[in-house]
Amino acid sequence: MEYEVVIGLETHAELSTVTKLFCGCSTQFGVEPNTQVCPVCLGMPGILPVMNRKAFEYALKLAVALSCEINRFTNFDRKSYYYPDLPKNYQISQNYYNLGVNGYMNIEVNGNVKKIRIHNVHLEEEAGKLIHPEEIGADYSLVDFNRAGVPLLEIVSHPDMRNVDEVESYMQTLRKILLYTEVSDCKMQEGSLRFEASISLREKGSDKLGNRVEIKNLNSMKSVIKAIEYETVRQGRLLDKGATIARETRLWDEVAERSEHMRSKEDAQDYRYFPEPDLLPVLIDEKWLHAIKDTIPELPLDRKQRFMEIFKLSDYDAGILIEEKALADFFEACVKILDRPKALSNWIINDLLREVKDRKLDIYNLPIKPQQLAALVEIIEKGTISSTIAKEVFSEMIQAGKAPQAIIEEKKLAQISDENLIELVINKVIANNPNVIEDYKKGKKNALAFLVGQAMKETKGKANPKVLNELLQKKVNT
Amino acid sequence: MKLLESNSLQIKKKIVSRELHSTDIVRHLFERIKNLEPDIQAYITTTEEEALKKAIEIDKKIENNQQVGLLAGIPIAIKDNICTKNISTTCASKILKDFMPPYDAFVTKRLKEEDAIIIGKTNLDEFAMGSSTENSRYKITRNPWNVEYVPGGSSGGSAAAVAADMAFMALGSDTGGSVRQPAALCGIVGVKPTYGRVSRYGLVAFGSSLDQIGTLTKNVKDAAVLLQVIAGYDPRDSTSLQVPVPDYLDNINSGVNGLRIGIPNEYFTEGLHSDVNKAIKDALKIYEKLGANIVYLSLPHTEYAVAVYYIVANAEASSNLARYDGVRYGHRTNNARGIIDMYSRTRSEGFGSEVKRRIMLGNYALSSGYYDAYYLKASKVRTLIKNDFDNAFEKIDCIICPTSPVPGFKVGERANNPLQMYLSDIYTIPANLAGIPGISIPCGFSSDGLPIGMQILGKHFEEKRLLQIAYAFEQETDFHLKKPALRVPLRQR
Amino acid sequence: MDKKEIEYIANLSRIELTEAEKEVFIHQLSNILSYIEKLNTLDTENIKPLAHTMNASNVFREDKPESSISREDVFINATAKIDTFFKVPKVIE
Structure with missing residues (x-):
């Protein structure tokens, strides 16, 4: 039965x-x-x-x-x-x-x-x-x-x-x-x-x-x-x-x-x-x-619905954010400063939570402030640093509790977009890798990726990838 | 000997004016206690050493012109169900034999603050359950007026001690009349304050919604001053109320002119001893002479009071006494097999039969299937009884009635008939059910020479008025000055 | 009240009674209960039960720590202890 x-x-x-x-x-x-x-x-x-x-x-x-x-x-x-x-x-x-x-x-x-x-x-x-x-x-x-x-x-x-x-x-x-x-x-x-x-x-x-x-x-x-x-x-x-x-x-x-x-x-x-x-x-x-009612915050499910509607987050992302009130509060504080909900939510879910797990951080007492994460996302969007560098900066932010601008300045991590500077690096990379150029010209297209990597290595990852790619393409194709 | 017959205020005056040393009074008193105790059996514990220490301290204070408390140097006895730090508090039960409270009751603390001298812990019916002090597991207290008679109860030890000049004043507790009835039977003044007037913190609970600590004194003024000390709000008792405490001695002689005295018909029916009836009627004549008006009235639910009381008080008691299990304090059986056996044997050995009977009755009234028929029903009738008083007090200022239906009864006379014993409290129980204050004062003697008590009941928090009414009568009479003809030492007779 | 009821209530009360005590209690408690029966002559249909005699409510203390009694005083009246535990006969769950 x-x-x-x-x-x-x-x-x-x-x-x-x-x-x-x-x-x-x-x-x-x-x-x-x-x-x-x-x-x-x-x-x-x-x-x-x-x-x-x-x-x-x-x-x-x-x-x-x-x-x-x-x-x-x-x-x-x-x-x-x-x-x-x-x-x-x-x-x-x-x-x-x-x-x-x-x-x-x-x-x-x-x-x-x-x-x-x-x-x-x-x-x-x-x-x-x-x-x-x-x-x-x-x-x-x-x-x-x-x-x-x-x-x-x-x-x-x-x-x-x-x-x-x-x-x-x-x-x-x-x-x-x-x-x-x-x-x-x-x-x-x-x-x-x-x-x-x-x-x-x-x-x-x-x-x-x-x-x-x-x-x-x-x-x-x-x-x-x-x-x-x-x-x-x-x-x-x-x-x-x-x-x-x-x-x-x-x-x-x-x-x-x-x-x-x-x-x-x-x-x-x-x-x-x-x-x-x-x-x-x-x-x-x-x-x-009434006084008691005033002390009751928005409850988790209501908050999730709102996150999905207002911030257009996925069911999955909203669900993770509301899991802990502190996390949802953190997210909302970030969004209030910088209206980029999707990017901020990604940073919180992928990066912040990983740090929380790895370093066993207390979610109610995070070493990073909403302003700092918002600032980081803004810097990325302006193109000052690449997303790869951003990960490094973020990790440093968590560790040192510093603002991203300070870390970028201190470590001179700002992205290089100056075409003249990047060209110098490209020239050097090409000179050092004649075989790779040969391979590329024989039709091995991914050989170019290797050169990009080498150029990035030379600039410690700070080269603006878009500028680098364009210049390299131009260089090897002429 | 005359010295010990003085009342508390007289004694205090002599001490403060350096006419007498506190230490001398304490020594005299303990001599008398030693002489009389074998016949009266008022005390479970005496604390002579600590009392002398305190007396020396007070004498020193006075010598140094230091400020002293309201009860400076007055030797006082405390009923043994009121907690006293480092002095055993047994409730006259085997289950609390040697129990040493690590805390003072609110009232004990107040006595100490006002420089009273605690001389000992008085006998009572086990856990205050009784009307004769025969239910003590340690001793049977005798009535100083005739040692063949009970002193009443459950504060029989306190009442007998004051009546026999073995203490200048005493504290008792009143759940259904346990201060007023022994005061009446021993010919002294007993006050049960309004429920919530005196903190119950440190009073070992019997019926929590009824219990109230009260005073036993030689006259009305002594009662006023003792009440002054123990009354007041205590944040550790949720049922103690933040009502200002008036000065009880101030205007105590304001008289009764124009006072409307209610006489409830239901209190003057069959079962009332003719000597008691006559004494009360004579007292009313005095009040009329003093300008008071008598109003006959009805408290229609009076006859249900005892039944309500025995359900409510015992239901609460069955739960209050559940904590005596031998785990954290108190008696524990020596031969237990397992935890349940430990409980049952500990409690069977520790409690006397009256306590067992009441615990059983209370548990029965609360048990599954009986709650509505007993506990809930009784709580509803309790409302009716309280309403009776509320209605009456719209037309009158106080109620006067007997405290006890009889002047007294002999030791052993009612011991085997619980129901008859319960009916001893028929006139005192309603005040506890309604939470109102009551005072019992001496108003005459029976043909057998036993004192008779008159009860005055008032509205909530009108203790001051009650004391004025009692004082007016006391000024006109000398019943309170009569002393039992105790020959010392009695036991040599 | 019968023997079965007395035994049930005695067990609820955690009181061990001898056979003789049971007999006495059945008799005495039955007497008292029949006296209490008089309450049933009253109609209390619309009457509210009274649990407290005064019109007071909402008594609270603030959530502030207060010093407790000393460690010795915790066990001063205990019959059996081990270290800082109270000891009881084995409890089988």
Whole structure:
């Protein structure tokens, strides 16, 4: 039988605030265990939470960016479950009045735009970290509460995705939006962006949802895709055999590349949500909402469309430019200075990105300024230097952080267009290569290219290629 | 002995005027504590050494003509569910035995700033869950007026200590009457401030939307000065409000002429002890004599208050007490097989049966399928109860009613009937549900010689008015000056 | 309330009860719950639930670091630790 896969994603993103959600402890990653903790995030007796305004505004910003309806009255709730990494044995989260509901996000798959509905966006606190010692027979686990209380945003999609390409695009688009809005650094290796998938299969053409299986422990986007592919096959085989799919939560094993049963729906935790009495509600008025809206930049897909329309860039080029907000910003700054979008985009995509990769540069802190790249392109177009020399100049710009004019002057790289000077060089090259001239005259046309190369070598590449070619042609043909 | 019978303001005056040394008072007081403690059992921890150190410091300050705080040299006891840095805070529970908070509660810090002398931590019902102080895991506090009787609860240790002159003033906490009811049963003054008036930072949570720290003192002026110190905004408690704190002593004698006193019919029905009924009615006559007007009114949802309270308070408690798991602090079982077993055994060993009962009740009310029927329903009825007060306060300035339906009950009398025990708080619970302030003051004695308390309830943030109303009565009577006939040492009887 | 329910709630509460305790609790909690039943005589269809007694909202702190407690104080009340970790019985995921 042919099946349709129905996929929904739950995303957790740690917000990039300086301090935790309910206390002044630092959120810095990778420090010594239990050194960024205090009575609040250790859940000590008598201690109370006080909400980080920035964290709340970040959550609000993302909810708005995902076109959610904003609950003008929001409240926080306690979600109760026992786990050693959860200091109070309840998590302060949202359940009854989520910050944002009924949003959506457009994703792009093979050039087609699809709308994925967002069920809700809410703010909650992160748990600590459990460490299971590797020594054999160890009968204990260790707990580090440094992450406990870091602000965490949860974004729950509707089950609107139908294949892994859509899932991939959803994850990438959401990641970009989180980065564009600057609410999360999205470092997956540090766990600041995590996904959980829910998957069900149904007969193609049916509009009834099948039994849903949730998959946890997906540590990379690659794992998400692999787990969905695995689960699709697993469920398909079961359905082919006439079996029913058990509603359960499964854990993905990254090494074995398979999922295993964790708990069934019947053992679902009874979270006992109720309004958090230690926090007051948050009312969001029009003024505040407007102020938040003003801080939201143009989102990646919109920007891509604009780049294609206004700057006539290809789908591919525009896609690469918007991949990182800093890069797109850099490009636009360049275009503002010099209206040569295509040339500038080529330089950024081919040369700048290569340098970024080779030299492991931080895209948010580039050694080159938009004015400098614009100036370089302008110089090339004026014919002051050749494009070959330009590559050299560019590399120097990155290395030394200098303006192109300065480098060209310093290294005397300006193009030689003076016909008298070039003629002298040609004469010398011809004199040194009588055999080549012979060959050319015998009809070996590419022998001329060799002479051009030799002349370029003589001028250290600075000869104006157009002038050089014309003069050489004239010389050998007379 | 007379010295220790003085009230706090008298003592402070003597210290500041150099008539007395703070150190001498502390020494006297600890002598009395040592004598009486075996019979009263008010304290879980006493801190004589630190108290003497602080007393020496204050004496020095005064000698050097340095400025001293509002509570300079006044020995004060703190209920053992309020955190005190480097002094164990047990909540009268085994699960927090030896728990040493690395922080002071907001109120503890304020006491220290105002030069009070902390003399010890008082007994309570475990985690403040009870109305008799019998639920302590360490000791049963006795009523100084008759040691066969309970002192009330849960701030029974604080109330008994003040009543027996084993402390000049004390702090308690009031979630459903835990300051006012023991104040009434021990014949002293107890104030539960408006929810949000005093920071809960460092008060070990029981019912977070109801808990409020309150004062237990020998008279109304002492209450005013202690409240002055602990009231105010605290950025570490999101529910503490930025409402200016008035000068509570200023104009405290402004009287009650023209005051409209509301008498809720529902508080004078069956179950009210006749001695209590008579004492309150007599008190009302005094108020009328002083120019106040009595207005009979109805608070129609009163009878639902206890039911609402036991859902809301225990739902919150079940979650607040989830953190006691043996991982980061507190008791941990010695014989656990795995993490879940560790939790269950730690908690079963650590909590007493009343706490277990309430955690279970709270979890039940929040559990899947019951939330709407219990927690949500109770929260809605809570709105009705608050509306009752809002409506009443449109026509009156305060409400006067009994604090407790009975003058007292004997140790063990209600211990096996939780529901009957819960009904002890029937008159005090509504104020917590509505978040309004209340004060209990002595207004008479039962035929058995037990003190009777009168409760005055006011609008949000009208503590100052309540103190004026209470003070007017206190000026006309001498119930607050009566002392229990404690023979020292009692245990030799 | 029956035994099954008591056991379910005890498990949710992470409290171990003896058989005798279960019996007592079933009896006591049933009594309390039947008392609470009186709430159902009230019509609360159009009543909003009350979670906070005061009309206040929007309480925040700024995103500024504050010094935490000392390293010793983090573990001062802990029963078991290894290095700077809290130690617990093995957690099986």
